[in-house]
Amino acid sequence: MRNETDPSDPSANENGEFPAAYCKLLVAYDAGERDSAGSEALAGEYLERLEANQACLDILHEAWPQEPPAEPPAEIEPAQALGDFQIVREIGRGGMGVVYEAEQLSLGRRVALKVLPFTAVLDEKAITRFKNEARAAATLEHPSIVPVFAVGNERGVYYYAMAYIEGRTLAEVVTALRQKSGHVGAPPVSSAKTLDVGLSEATPAAADTEPQLEAALSTLPDYGSREYHTSVMRLGIQAARALHHAHERGIVHRDIKSGNLMVDTEGKLWVTDFGLARIESEAGMTVTGDILGTLRYMAPEQADGRTSVVDHRADIYALGITLYELFALRPAFDAKERGQLLRQIEREDPPTLRKLNATIPTDLVTIVEKAIAKEPAERYGSAAALANDLERVLEHRPILARPPGLIARIGKWSRRHVAAVWAMCVVLILATITATVGNVWVSRANTVAQAALAESQSNLEEADRQRALVEARAAENQAVTDFLVTAFKSPDPHLLGEEVTVAEVLVEAEKQLESKLAGQPLVQATLLAAIGETRMGLGMYYEAIVPLERSYSIRLRELGPSDDDTLEAMVTLSNAYYVAERSVAMPFAERTVEAHREVFGGSDERTLRATSPLILMYSRSTPQHQEAAVHLATLALSARQATLGPDDSKTLAAKQTLGNALLYKNDIDQAISLFKEVVEDRRRLLGSQNAQTISSMAQLASACFKADRVAESAELLDEVVDTRMKLYGANHPTTIRALVDQHAAHSNAGHKEIARKIGTDAVPAMLDRGRYAQALHMAHTDEMQKLVDSALTQDIDKVPPGIDRTVVAELLLHCGKISEACEVMELATRKGGAIYMFKTKGICQFAARHSQAADAAFRRSLRARRLENGNYNLEGANPDELTSAYFLDLIDKNTFVAELSDSKRYSGLPWLYVGMRHEYEGRYIDAKMAYTRCVEESHYSNMPKIALYRLDRLGMLNHEDVGSIE
Amino acid sequence: MxxxxxxxxxxxxxxxxxxxxxxxxxxxxxxxxxxxxxxxxxxxxxxxxxxxxxxxxxxxxxxxxxxxxxxxxxxxxxxxxxxxxxxxxxxxxxxxxxxxxxxxxxxxxxxGTGKRDMRREERVDYRGSRASRWSPVDGAATTPSGQMHKNEQVERLERAIAKLPPRQEQVVRLRNELRLTFEEAGKVLGCSAGAAEKLWTRAVDRLTRELNDEK
Missing domain, CATH: 1.10.1740.10 (RNA polymerase sigma factor, region 2, helix turn helix motif)
Known part of the structure; x- marks a missing residue:
């Protein structure tokens, strides 16, 4: 706490006071009097002081100019016009909004006009977001969604115009039904005057005449009858279908409740107020009485406000709560006080419906319970799934909803189904083991897989492993087979249920291992390794790690650190750490190599094999590590040349590894000549159509690309893609990777037409597989929106971790879904991650204005550059690190730009990030300039693609908002 | 309430x-x-x-x-x-x-109640931190318009104001940002118009120094 008078201040007198005359002069100056009369009375020291203080006042006056308040916006009265809308009458008024019946003059149609009088309370960002969301909602066209006609600002009044529906809200219907059926005891659903002041009251047509309510009610049979349940189900189906329609377009309602669902006079259901929820909660409803009406329907993750992710499943939950209310004629959670209500929502299950409504069918109880599960993951995955289940009840078919958990779900199936699940498991695990052991009965149909396997093996030099595993103990193999045969019964994959996935089966297998093979740890270890590797194959890298770690630790315990199998498990695990981008990857790989050296010696084949993942990791790390990588790779090559001869496939693989290490170290020419040798040798020894030959050609092509010999690269890649199409088909990952490179090579070689065709053909398939990074590379500028749309509806679990999730997060950022983007990166980096991931995480947090979290993430991405004294050494930093440094203000914009201006590949990149930073700082004009520079400075198309997209979005804002935002 | x-x-x-x-x-x-x-x-x-x-x-x-x-x-x-x-x-x-x-x-x-006397006001680095940590380093060199220049000036001013003792900050804001009279400002601050004038004079003097330090 500071003292208000500064004791060290020499010119204030003992009381810390200025002379009264001084005070008067300064006050007069502040009031605009420029006459310096009276200053002569001041002592000299004060004169100088006065001038300085007057200059300070000039700055204050300039910064805060005296401006008369603008004309206050007019109040809206009936019979007035608001833009294109002629107010007819007020039909509802609540604390938060007034709803008018109005006529849209230009089109002569009747609308419900919701006026938001509270916008002055909100900051400009919130208003902009409201407009964007309302505009998005206005694009929805569905027979059960009340169309939004317009959203705008007229004389300072924000309004939202939607179609006028003749009908009643379900909240009113429930209240009427309660009275009619003489429900007592339970608290009322919507006592509009006390708890839910506002919205349910303020919905369109709320003040309409009683006949409308009668009409709405007459469409509903008596409460509790079978027909009543049927009617409610039909309403639920309509609402769920409408929500699904919106969800598919990336729009979440966020405020589904009985007050926002209307039944018209025909008994048809309408969802109202799309695009309004967020602004209403931002307007402070969350803290006051008004909230209770809304909070009652809020999913736990939405109500507690801590998690930023509120996705479509919150709508599913809210619809479930609404259905509960319709079936029970009382709210699911009835607390009258906010804290208590929150507790109920977060921790308590509502009374079971069966207790409140004796006639309700069991299936309906199950459906509602699934929809309102506390955990989003336990709810229906989509609103359509909920609608489908309701339809199944209508059609007297069995529903799909079951209490969560695979075993519980299976428990309700017939024994035959159980068998089918286990059969699936047998097939899978056998397939894994077969593939690794190299068993003879890999069928003809698996040729493709084999070829791919051979290629990956050539890269990671895993061929040896086959031999090692074939030599594995016969007894152990027998035990494995026994386990499989007893645990999993007769194979009949055709009977599989639609909800059982391979992943779930593996989870189950992992559990079963614990109990059924408790006495045989080595068998457990083998199966755990198989499960881990299967998950690796499925791209579930994080999930692969646990079984692989267990497999390793079991072997370490049972066999000791020097056993072949233990070392084998180390190699597999270090590969897994690497692909999962875990921070332990590198130290663990170092330990792995060390252990191999100790057991087998430095030039033993097994040691060399264990070294190759480490070389890869070193190559992708700092310059010193890259140096080490080249050193290790050179050693490995000469060892193999000495022991195996120059033409051995492993020698060639080692040469390729060295080439790679050189490429990372930027010795491009040397790398190219090595790759050329490998291609030639393989062509000679294996033929041109061989997977390994093709793999080395792809390597050569990417080196040429890096050396800017793009035409050469394009030509090579044409052949690679061609051959891989033949060998593996169009959807295989290696084919796709080649396609990406082919596209880049052609577009950089100036073959625009060819490139565009390659891209357009490939993007949908990539999005389908969640490969966003590749899709971003290949998409044409016009297709950015397609990517963004896809990211909006993407189930993030289905996106490979690492670069693809990072790209999803950036796409979400680009379309303004900042908190969602933060959440994606939070998850993606939960267990560590690569430099670029922390950079992107930092940007997301920056955009969300969490400056501390942003700081931490940026610093994390610079961890390798941190010096003892806390400073950072940015020499030779890569573009991601430079970006982080820029956001941390370790370097300024000019340095950032200058650092990369020589790089053809990255010259536009700094401008993109400068633009993003400006944009999130609210400096829109600067942001636009930076984006424009990005487009101008970039040689390649990726950065400008994003920059153009941002410009386009900013342009949209431009029409009316930018001025006010600044 | x-x-x-x-x-x-x-x-x-x-x-x-x-x-x-x-x-x-x-x-x-x-x-x-x-x-x-x-x-x-x-x-x-x-x-x-x-x-x-x-x-x-x-x-x-x-x-x-x-x-x-x-x-x-x-x-x-x-x-x-x-x-x-x-x-x-x-x-x-x-x-x-x-x-x-x-x-x-x-x-x-x-x-819980009673843990804090509401009159004991302390400066917290809430607003200052963001402004100073994320302030653009390269701004002046590239400002495209007078508007931008003004924004920077406002930012510099905000940083300087954030360093004033709370009541001094308040009186400057009341008088110059919100353009109240000293009587009104005195009412808000709970003192006489004259005392407000004196407080304000000291605040302006202190602000002058902080602004100079900013430069």
């Missing part, structure tokens, strides 16, 4: 002709939502700076000052008919009363 924040009705009414806000305040008192909105929008930033000062630093993790201001303004909307003043200065005083109540409630909600 309104009971705690009753506004003293001023004995002398401000010269209505000079005050550009008097019309808006009058319209707001008559219940014009639009006029209320206009007033609140103008005072929002000031209230936020107050909230940043009077809210405990640890509490700012749980309750953001912006949220408190939003709650305050919502509450004011609801209870505007309880506002009995005529000038903007009185309105500010009234709003500050509501804000104080919101802060008190927040403190009570999160850490």
């Amino acid at each position: 309104g009971d705690n924040v009753k506004t003293p009705v001023p004995a002398e009414s401000r010269q209505a002709v000079d005050d550009p806000w008097s019309g808006t305040v009058a319209a707001a008192c008559e219940g014009s939502r639009a006029a209320q909105g206009r007033l609140f929008a103008d005072l929002r930033k000031y209230l936020r700076s107050r909230a940043g000062v009077v809210l405990d630093r640890e509490l700012q993790v749980k309750v953001s000052p912006s949220d408190l201001v939003q709650e305050t303004l919502m509450e004011a909307y609801r209870a505007f008919d309880k506002f009995e003043g005529k000038t903007r200065g009185e309105l500010i005083l009234w709003l500050q009363g509501i804000l104080k109540n919101q802060v008190k409630m927040a403190h009570r909600r999160y850490r």
Whole structure:
């Protein structure tokens, strides 16, 4: 706490006071009097002081100019016009909004006009977001969604115009039904005057005449009858279908409740107020009485406000709560006080419906319970799934909803189904083991897989492993087979249920291992390794790690650190750490190599094999590590040349590894000549159509690309893609990777037409597989929106971790879904991650204005550059690190730009990030300039693609908002 | 809530002709939502700076000052008919009363009563931190327009103001940002107009030095 008078201040007198005359002069100056009369009375020291203080006042006056308040916006009265809308009458008024019946003059149609009088309370960002969301909602066209006609600002009044529906809200219907059926005891659903002041009251047509309510009610049979349940189900189906329609377009309602669902006079259901929820909660409803009406329907993750992710499943939950209310004629959670209500929502299950409504069918109880599960993951995955289940009840078919958990779900199936699940498991695990052991009965149909396997093996030099595993103990193999045969019964994959996935089966297998093979740890270890590797194959890298770690630790315990199998498990695990981008990857790989050296010696084949993942990791790390990588790779090559001869496939693989290490170290020419040798040798020894030959050609092509010999690269890649199409088909990952490179090579070689065709053909398939990074590379500028749309509806679990999730997060950022983007990166980096991931995480947090979290993430991405004294050494930093440094203000914009201006590949990149930073700082004009520079400075198309997209979005804002935002 | 924040009705009414806000305040008192909105929008930033000062630093993790201001303004909307003043200065005083109540409630909600004397105001680095940490390093070199230049100047000013003792900051804001008279400012600060003038003079002097340090 500071003292208000500064004791060290020499010119204030003992009381810390200025002379009264001084005070008067300064006050007069502040009031605009420029006459310096009276200053002569001041002592000299004060004169100088006065001038300085007057200059300070000039700055204050300039910064805060005296401006008369603008004309206050007019109040809206009936019979007035608001833009294109002629107010007819007020039909509802609540604390938060007034709803008018109005006529849209230009089109002569009747609308419900919701006026938001509270916008002055909100900051400009919130208003902009409201407009964007309302505009998005206005694009929805569905027979059960009340169309939004317009959203705008007229004389300072924000309004939202939607179609006028003749009908009643379900909240009113429930209240009427309660009275009619003489429900007592339970608290009322919507006592509009006390708890839910506002919205349910303020919905369109709320003040309409009683006949409308009668009409709405007459469409509903008596409460509790079978027909009543049927009617409610039909309403639920309509609402769920409408929500699904919106969800598919990336729009979440966020405020589904009985007050926002209307039944018209025909008994048809309408969802109202799309695009309004967020602004209403931002307007402070969350803290006051008004909230209770809304909070009652809020999913736990939405109500507690801590998690930023509120996705479509919150709508599913809210619809479930609404259905509960319709079936029970009382709210699911009835607390009258906010804290208590929150507790109920977060921790308590509502009374079971069966207790409140004796006639309700069991299936309906199950459906509602699934929809309102506390955990989003336990709810229906989509609103359509909920609608489908309701339809199944209508059609007297069995529903799909079951209490969560695979075993519980299976428990309700017939024994035959159980068998089918286990059969699936047998097939899978056998397939894994077969593939690794190299068993003879890999069928003809698996040729493709084999070829791919051979290629990956050539890269990671895993061929040896086959031999090692074939030599594995016969007894152990027998035990494995026994386990499989007893645990999993007769194979009949055709009977599989639609909800059982391979992943779930593996989870189950992992559990079963614990109990059924408790006495045989080595068998457990083998199966755990198989499960881990299967998950690796499925791209579930994080999930692969646990079984692989267990497999390793079991072997370490049972066999000791020097056993072949233990070392084998180390190699597999270090590969897994690497692909999962875990921070332990590198130290663990170092330990792995060390252990191999100790057991087998430095030039033993097994040691060399264990070294190759480490070389890869070193190559992708700092310059010193890259140096080490080249050193290790050179050693490995000469060892193999000495022991195996120059033409051995492993020698060639080692040469390729060295080439790679050189490429990372930027010795491009040397790398190219090595790759050329490998291609030639393989062509000679294996033929041109061989997977390994093709793999080395792809390597050569990417080196040429890096050396800017793009035409050469394009030509090579044409052949690679061609051959891989033949060998593996169009959807295989290696084919796709080649396609990406082919596209880049052609577009950089100036073959625009060819490139565009390659891209357009490939993007949908990539999005389908969640490969966003590749899709971003290949998409044409016009297709950015397609990517963004896809990211909006993407189930993030289905996106490979690492670069693809990072790209999803950036796409979400680009379309303004900042908190969602933060959440994606939070998850993606939960267990560590690569430099670029922390950079992107930092940007997301920056955009969300969490400056501390942003700081931490940026610093994390610079961890390798941190010096003892806390400073950072940015020499030779890569573009991601430079970006982080820029956001941390370790370097300024000019340095950032200058650092990369020589790089053809990255010259536009700094401008993109400068633009993003400006944009999130609210400096829109600067942001636009930076984006424009990005487009101008970039040689390649990726950065400008994003920059153009941002410009386009900013342009949209431009029409009316930018001025006010600044 | 309104009971705690009753506004003293001023004995002398401000010269209505000079005050550009008097019309808006009058319209707001008559219940014009639009006029209320206009007033609140103008005072929002000031209230936020107050909230940043009077809210405990640890509490700012749980309750953001912006949220408190939003709650305050919502509450004011609801209870505007309880506002009995005529000038903007009185309105500010009234709003500050509501804000104080919101802060008190927040403190009570999160850490029980009596732990903190609300009059003991401490500077917390809430607003200052963002401004200084994320301030553009390259701004001056590339500003495309006078508007940008002004933004930077405002930023520099905000940083300097953030270094003033709370009451000095408040008096500068009341006088120069919100353009209250010294009488009104004195009312908000709980002192006489003369004392406010003196406080303000010291504040301007201190600000001059802080601005020089900024450069």
